[in-house]
Amino acid sequence: MTTTDIKKEILDILEVIAPDEDLTNLDDAVNFRDQLELDSMDFLDIVMELRKRHRVQVPEDDYIQLASMNSTVAFLEPLMKDIVKA
């Protein structure tokens, strides 16, 4: 997966988790929490979706890496680069 694919995938997961949120104007550099109404359960949901969809493990200590789109993609890139896009 390219970084563009990963970003698309994260947006797709966010759409499932936060269906009431408008994601069109999301700023990739700004923390999700400052733009969306997400709580810690939502971040857990992202972690579970990643594991379910791609068997990617995000260790608990790395949950903070999921703060913004940019940091998430940077964190996931090495873990997901070999995944073949479905």
Added chain:
Amino acid sequence: MLSCILSGPLRSRLASFLSFSHQPSNPMPKDFLKHARDRYDVVVIGSGLAGLTSANILARQGRSVLLLEQHYKLGGMATWFKRPGGHIFDISLHGFPFGMVKSCRRYWSQEIADSIVQLDGVRFDNPMFSMWTSFTREDFTNQLIEKFGLAEEKVTAFFDKARSMNFYDDQAMTTRELFDEFFPGREDVIRLLMEPITYANGSTLEDPAISYGIVFSNFMSKGVFTFQGGTDKLIHQMEAELKKSGVDIAIKCDATKINIAGEKVVSVEIDAKGATHTILCDAVVSNANIRQTIFDLVGEEKFDRGFIDDAKAVRLNNSSTQVYMALQEDERLDVKELGDLLFSSTAPTFETEALLSRDITSRTFSFYYPKTRPHAPPRCLIVSSTNANYHDWADLPEDEYAASKKDLCETTLDALDKYVPNIRERVVHVEASTPRSFKHYTHHPSGASFGTKFEGLAVSRALPQQITGLYHAGSVGIIMSGWLGAMNYGVIVANEVDSQLMNNNSRSTGDVERSIVDDVAAS
């Protein structure tokens, strides 16, 4: 067990309702695990809201899951019972926070979330104040300023502080100290802010302020909500979802032992009423009480000494009594007059010990109107709840126990008459439950209604470090109790189990993985 006979004219009308045996009798022993497999990725022990939610999430993550419940009904404390005449009593559906909408939608279904509705009115009535509230931050703020004469900055500062509290904050500060910091000498304010939480989870002024802060900002911010259609509808919908997710469900199956080999969970022994079974598994999520999980299901010899010392120090939360009252078919109550929830007390001040005492001065009344079950024949019911100590009821000889339950019914009707005049003439069915009843139906030691005190959470969290594959999810540590707390804790634990199973390369996810590879290859 739950019955309580009234004196006077009601007695004969009630007599036929009072045997508590709505369990269908089984002349032939039946093996409730006949169709189960030999092995599952996860066995979930107990079908309280935490167990149900864990099971659902794990199955959705692709794990094979067996859900065991010793009772004949799913739901644990989230339960109900029926009485002739179309009366359905809910046990723990007094109200929950708004957060349930999101959790139900995410971890169950949109359909389940769609049944959640806000209560119309919540009331307090005690010697210090009488008032209605929508149970929102805005309303509490306004009333604290206008009725209680507090400065707006103080109130805002208090709410902000409560909201900012989290699990990692200082645990030494007690709830009493938190109140004293903001509202010194204001016992009336403490009562307003504390009484509902004490009823919701058994916590007291002596418990850590953070447990109060976390629950308070959840509960007293956006109103109180309920499930339209009743607990029966919720649990039946959840059961259907579980089946859709592929969970195998077995009722009347009592887990008696979790077997450990090489510091790892290997299997669960089950008494399935007609037969005993040993089911192999890689992980167990125990929704049984944390103490029972450690001491009865596993055995203390399997853990480190230090851990066992901590586990022994975990205090159980209090239990409850309830009185269930059904009004005659054509009797109607008015929600505008009574509200849905009434925190009533005749005690001059708010005191934890008084709330637990058998000499009851404080009761929470839940009024149920036809709106609770819009598709059922219209009925009005009232459930009165109090917090209670198990030991006050545990050792009563049977005749004294029966008399105490009768007294509980009588004194409750007396107290209710102030709000519902002539209640004795209007009621067709009255019965009571006690800490013994709660213990009987859920197996919680001492009939604990809300799990354990704060320290239980750390012990629950530490289980998998002691034994690989051993998890507990269920009301614990004050924060993780109530419908929402239990559900969310079920999700948190399910995530950990799923993660551990992936690291172990559990077989069935291997299958999922293979099938994904096959799909990709074929396309």
